[in-house]
Amino acid sequence: MTAPGELCWTGAAALADRVRRREVSALAVTEAHLARAAAVEPQVKAFLRVTADAARAEAQAIDARLARGEDPGPLCGVPVAVKDNLCTRGVETTAGSRILQGYVPPYDATVVERLRQAGAVTLGKANLDEFAMGSSTENSAFGPTTNPWDPSRVPGGSSGGSAAAVAAGEAPLALGSDTGGSIRQPAALCGCVGFKPTYGAVSRFGLIAFASSLDQVGPFARDCADAALLMDVLWGPDPRDMTARDPRDARVAGPLADLWAAPRPFSTAAAGASLEGVTLGVVKEYLELTTDAEVKGAVLAALDRARAAGASVREVSLGLTEFAIPTYQLVSTAEASSNLARYDGVHYGHRTKERVDVVGLYERSRAEGFGPEVRRRIFLGTFVLSSGFYDAYYLKGLRARRRIRDDFLRALDGVDALVGPTSPFPAFELGARAHDPLAMYAVDVFTVSTNMAGLPGLSLPCGFTSGPRPLPIGLQLTGRPWSDPRLLAIGRALEQALAGAGGAGGARRPEGLP
Amino acid sequence: MSARDEVLGRYELVVGVEVHAQLNTATKLFCGCRLEFAAPPNSRTCPVCLGHPGVLPALNRAAFEKALRLAVAFGCRLEPATELDRKNYYYPDLPKNYQISQMYHNLGEGGELVLLRSGRTVRMHNVHLEEDAGKLSHAEGGRASTVDLNRAGTPLAEIVTMPDFRSVDEVDDYMDTLTELLRTLDVCRCQMQEGNLRFEASVSVRPRGQEALGARTEIKNLNSYSAVRKGITYEHARQVALLEAGKTPRQETRLWDDEGATDYEQGVPEALRVPRRDVWALLPPDWGDTGWTRFMRSKEQAHDYRYFPEPDLPAFEVSPARVDEIRRALPELPGPRRLRYAGLGVPQKTAEDLTRDVPLATYFERVMALGVPAPDAANYVMNQVGAALNARGLSAADCPVPAEHVADLHAMIVGKALPKDQLLKEVWPKTVEEGLAPSAVAAKYGLQALDDALVVAATDEAWAANPKSVEDLLAGKDKAKRALVGAVMRAFKASKAKPDPAAINARLDALLADERRRRLL
Ligand SMILES: [Zn+2]
Numbered sequence A: 001m002t003a004p005g006e007l008c009w010t011g012a013a014a015l016a017d018r019v020r021r022r023e024v025s026a027l028a029v030t031e032a033h034l035a036r037a038a039a040v041e042p043q044v045k046a047f048l049r050v051t052a053d054a055a056r057a058e059a060q061a062i063d064a065r066l067a068r069g070e071d072p073g074p075l076c077g078v079p080v081a082v083k084d085n086l087c088t089r090g091v092e093t094t095a096g097s098r099i100l101q102g103y104v105p106p107y108d109a110t111v112v113e114r115l116r117q118a119g120a121v122t123l124g125k126a127n128l129d130e131f132a133m134g135s136s137t138e139n140s141a142f143g144p145t146t147n148p149w150d151p152s153r154v155p156g157g158s159s160g161g162s163a164a165a166v167a168a169g170e171a172p173l174a175l176g177s178d179t180g181g182s183i184r185q186p187a188a189l190c191g192c193v194g195f196k197p198t199y200g201a202v203s204r205f206g207l208i209a210f211a212s213s214l215d216q217v218g219p220f221a222r223d224c225a226d227a228a229l230l231m232d233v234l235w236g237p238d239p240r241d242m243t244a245r246d247p248r249d250a251r252v253a254g255p256l257a258d259l260w261a262a263p264r265p266f267s268t269a270a271a272g273a274s275l276e277g278v279t280l281g282v283v284k285e286y287l288e289l290t291t292d293a294e295v296k297g298a299v300l301a302a303l304d305r306a307r308a309a310g311a312s313v314r315e316v317s318l319g320l321t322e323f324a325i326p327t328y329q330l331v332s333t334a335e336a337s338s339n340l341a342r343y344d345g346v347h348y349g350h351r352t353k354e355r356v357d358v359v360g361l362y363e364r365s366r367a368e369g370f371g372p373e374v375r376r377r378i379f380l381g382t383f384v385l386s387s388g389f390y391d392a393y394y395l396k397g398l399r400a401r402r403r404i405r406d407d408f409l410r411a412l413d414g415v416d417a418l419v420g421p422t423s424p425f426p427a428f429e430l431g432a433r434a435h436d437p438l439a440m441y442a443v444d445v446f447t448v449s450t451n452m453a454g455l456p457g458l459s460l461p462c463g464f465t466s467g468p469r470p471l472p473i474g475l476q477l478t479g480r481p482w483s484d485p486r487l488l489a490i491g492r493a494l495e496q497a498l499a500g501a502g503g504a505g506g507a508r509r510p511e512g513l514p
Numbered sequence B: 001m002s003a004r005d006e007v008l009g010r011y012e013l014v015v016g017v018e019v020h021a022q023l024n025t026a027t028k029l030f031c032g033c034r035l036e037f038a039a040p041p042n043s044r045t046c047p048v049c050l051g052h053p054g055v056l057p058a059l060n061r062a063a064f065e066k067a068l069r070l071a072v073a074f075g076c077r078l079e080p081a082t083e084l085d086r087k088n089y090y091y092p093d094l095p096k097n098y099q100i101s102q103m104y105h106n107l108g109e110g111g112e113l114v115l116l117r118s119g120r121t122v123r124m125h126n127v128h129l130e131e132d133a134g135k136l137s138h139a140e141g142g143r144a145s146t147v148d149l150n151r152a153g154t155p156l157a158e159i160v161t162m163p164d165f166r167s168v169d170e171v172d173d174y175m176d177t178l179t180e181l182l183r184t185l186d187v188c189r190c191q192m193q194e195g196n197l198r199f200e201a202s203v204s205v206r207p208r209g210q211e212a213l214g215a216r217t218e219i220k221n222l223n224s225y226s227a228v229r230k231g232i233t234y235e236h237a238r239q240v241a242l243l244e245a246g247k248t249p250r251q252e253t254r255l256w257d258d259e260g261a262t263d264y265e266q267g268v269p270e271a272l273r274v275p276r277r278d279v280w281a282l283l284p285p286d287w288g289d290t291g292w293t294r295f296m297r298s299k300e301q302a303h304d305y306r307y308f309p310e311p312d313l314p315a316f317e318v319s320p321a322r323v324d325e326i327r328r329a330l331p332e333l334p335g336p337r338r339l340r341y342a343g344l345g346v347p348q349k350t351a352e353d354l355t356r357d358v359p360l361a362t363y364f365e366r367v368m369a370l371g372v373p374a375p376d377a378a379n380y381v382m383n384q385v386g387a388a389l390n391a392r393g394l395s396a397a398d399c400p401v402p403a404e405h406v407a408d409l410h411a412m413i414v415g416k417a418l419p420k421d422q423l424l425k426e427v428w429p430k431t432v433e434e435g436l437a438p439s440a441v442a443a444k445y446g447l448q449a450l451d452d453a454l455v456v457a458a459t460d461e462a463w464a465a466n467p468k469s470v471e472d473l474l475a476g477k478d479k480a481k482r483a484l485v486g487a488v489m490r491a492f493k494a495s496k497a498k499p500d501p502a503a504i505n506a507r508l509d510a511l512l513a514d515e516r517r518r519r520l521l
Helices: A012-020 A026-044 A052-067 A111-117 A160-167 A184-190 A222-236 A250-260 A265-271 A284-289 A291-307 A321-342 A358-369 A371-383 A391-411 A437-442 A448-453 A484-497 B004-009 B059-073 B168-184 B224-243 B276-280 B318-328 B335-344 B348-357 B358-369 B374-390 B403-412 B420-434 B438-444 B452-465 B466-472 B479-491 B501-520
Strands: A048-049 A079-083 A123-127 A175-177 A193-194 A215-221 A281-285 A310-317 A417-422 A455-462 A472-478 B010-021 B085-088 B096-102 B112-114 B121-129 B137-138 B147-150 B157-159 B197-207 B217-223 B252-257 B292-298
Touching: A012 A222, A026 A048, A026 A079, A026 A123, A026 A160, A048 A052, A048 A160, A052 A123, A052 A160, A052 A284, A079 A111, A079 A160, A079 B466, A111 A123, A111 A175, A123 A160, A160 A175, A160 A184, A160 A215, A175 A193, A175 A222, A184 A455, A184 A472, A184 B403, A193 A222, A193 A484, A215 A222, A215 B224, A222 A265, A222 A455, A222 A484, A222 B004, A250 B335, A281 A284, A284 A291, A284 A321, A284 A417, A291 A310, A291 A417, A291 A472, A291 A484, A321 A358, A321 A371, A321 A437, A321 A448, A321 A455, A321 B085, A371 A391, A391 A448, A391 B292, A417 B335, A437 B096, B004 B010, B004 B224, B010 B168, B010 B224, B059 B157, B059 B318, B096 B121, B112 B168, B121 B137, B137 B403, B147 B466, B168 B197, B168 B224, B168 B335, B197 B224, B197 B335, B197 B358, B217 B224, B217 B276, B217 B292, B224 B252, B224 B276, B335 B348, B348 B358, B348 B479, B358 B374, B374 B403, B374 B420, B403 B420, B403 B438, B420 B501, B452 B479, B466 B479, B466 B501, B479 B501
Parallel strands: A079 A123, A079 A175, A281 A310, A281 A417, B217 B252
Antiparallel strands: A048 A123, A175 A215, A193 A215, A193 A455, A417 A472, A455 A472, B010 B157, B010 B197, B085 B096, B112 B121, B121 B157, B137 B147, B197 B217, B252 B292
16 A cells, blocks of 8 residues: 555556556545645646546546446546646636636547546646746746746746646646747756657647647656656547648658557557667757756766667757747747737637727737737737738748758758757746846747757756755757657666666655645 | 710720639538528537637538639649638637638639630639638627627638729629539539628729729629629729829729718718719719718728738648549530530520529430430420429429430320320329329320321311301401310310320311312312
């Protein structure tokens, strides 16, 4: 018999096994996580909404199915936190914005549907930067989430709530979304694993759009094996999302289609993980731009471990790194300005109380409903698309984007994955960058290109800073398009090689939490 | 030549036409909601067409195929892949506040259409696919407006011509030609009163001989064929009146208003308006007091739609093989079909009527395929079949009488199985009512033709028994002939087989001729 608290530090795969074998009930697992959330939420504030009653009912339904001899699925009884920009039927979904306060979706996002079909229990809705625009979760209209390792610091963003919930033991798994680093960067800052799939690997239906051509849904977990378990549930084409593709088709994934043919391609690949014969390309520019010595040191030390475990490491160059952030700003804000046009106070969401005509209704509702960062990006994106500027900005942005993709594909030639720090620095103090948009945008320098190139990206813990309150450091792996199962397997092998160094987040728990 | 004609004659009218045709698919363009006219407000909606957070469009392939068929029929240039774009503007009937349309990669570019009446060729600018918006209503005197989103997301083909029209009649010819084409291709129901076919005209005038086009006016709200004609007629007069007053029309958007007309146009500067009487002087004499175009917005006030490629949808492949397949499967288009019917001996007017009604033409083809000569087949289809359909309010697609029955009728007429008159007046109605072939109807009711010898004998008998009628007939009183025919018919009252009045008439004519000859001798 495990103490209820220990259930909160048990991995998803182990929890699912134990529930399936009926060593512990799904309800007990859910209760343990609800109790953990009740204890730490006053400090961490990872959730906007904990849906305790619904979670208990879901857990009981799983237990009932087990009692009838059914197999509820690979995530049997595993609690999952869901980022609040993913629609959940009957449960308020705000995207961290006042403009959607009180909005209750009439449908489930495809990924949420897939969670339910896999036997998972949804615990609640995790905090985020408003409409996923930000890198610290400070842009949430409902207040920031704090970093479980140090409450004076940010958890990263925009999926800060999802990362913090996993890092603080409130949920073994979480869903996030990544448009420019929104899964990988908070994973790095909170000391957990975060994976951004190849664009099109996971359905976006029900993900409240920020930048449609960059957004992807992906998992948070405390190790790569659990992330693989969740990916096996999430990936796959969806008739409701025409940008979601089927990588088993060679016309989509080319020779990598074989990787996806196994029944559970991610878990299968992760189970046989090894660094033997793997070539890693360490990105010269990323190391140069990393001024934090401890971050740089942790990444270099991880590379030594990788070599010791059989990997070969070579240096590669991404010459267009300096153009990553400006290009990302052009493309993402343009799409956002259009995607966010629907929040106008007419059909749902916040509507101004003032008596105004229809244009006034739009203006007042939007001015009252959107926070400053969202407004800033809508202005910028509207300008980028304006007639007379379209060619100079948006089209140029698209051209730059193709060049960046080419740059990555060249760097990946003969290399299994690119390696570098996920973030140039560890978690920063709340408020430190909140009033300087450019300083905040710079946080994403190593992550945005992955989205623009549509590649898979993984962040996993590789060490800690020194000092009285050690902070996690994240290492990023970037793979070829549709190499996702292999990339997570490389991550799995690397995390096993690093475990001996005591650097991985799962092995070490945040101190100072209740 | 009237003063009006003289003034108008100094200028050339130049018109281009834009059509929004709702594609007649079962469901909407990007979701599974069914398309039904006049369903209860907002009853045909879902999160996708309501523009809820997080939803994505999934293209209706049937709509894409229909628009593609149209582009192929026009002979448009087709790109190997077509993409959709977003057109951004705010309006309460547009739930996403952007419309998924096409701007940078139209489904089809160029192409042409031969007008049915004049035979002239109109060049097309492009054909593209887009979604319709909902319907906003402003309650009379009320403070609130209501929006019905049943129409939101309906697939539309937008069909844009080059400015190739030089008269209202040519536009009229185009409207008829296009309507027939859309029906023939089975892509649009073409019910203007239901709003599933909507016209916009861009109108300019230029002094005769001048090459440069004048500034054009886009006229919206042309919600009937007559509104299109009147809107262009009015705009023609208004722009000529401006030019005659030494003023220059500017590029702007105007609304057709059937009931409106005031002396002054609100919000229009003096340099751009002329007194009402100057415009009316150039309108046709029967114009009436109302009906004009109202200023809506100038070019400067036009929206910046901030078009950009729709990132939620991939590019859609249009392979040359698929285009070939569509081209080969195209139904015969109205122009060639009319010519073919006329060539088969179908009267011109009937050929036109048949091509206008696609299901009826299909029915006609089936009757011909059963060996009935085209002029006869056309005659039965327009008359006997047409009457049966009209009486039941049915389209030929739902015709209760199989084409085989028409062929049977024809065979009986040609084979003189029964008198033609009896076949058409007695047998045919029973064929329609009872669903039996004409020959089966004849068998069921024991109808059979009389031996000619019997008819001749009975006629001779009547001739002998009615000397008064014979005298009248000889005196040129044609009425007497009817009396004689009646007498013959009466002789067969008890018989199931009826004599053919034509046969009686023929015998009477022979007797009459004999009698005349006899008296002359
Ligand atoms: Zn719908």
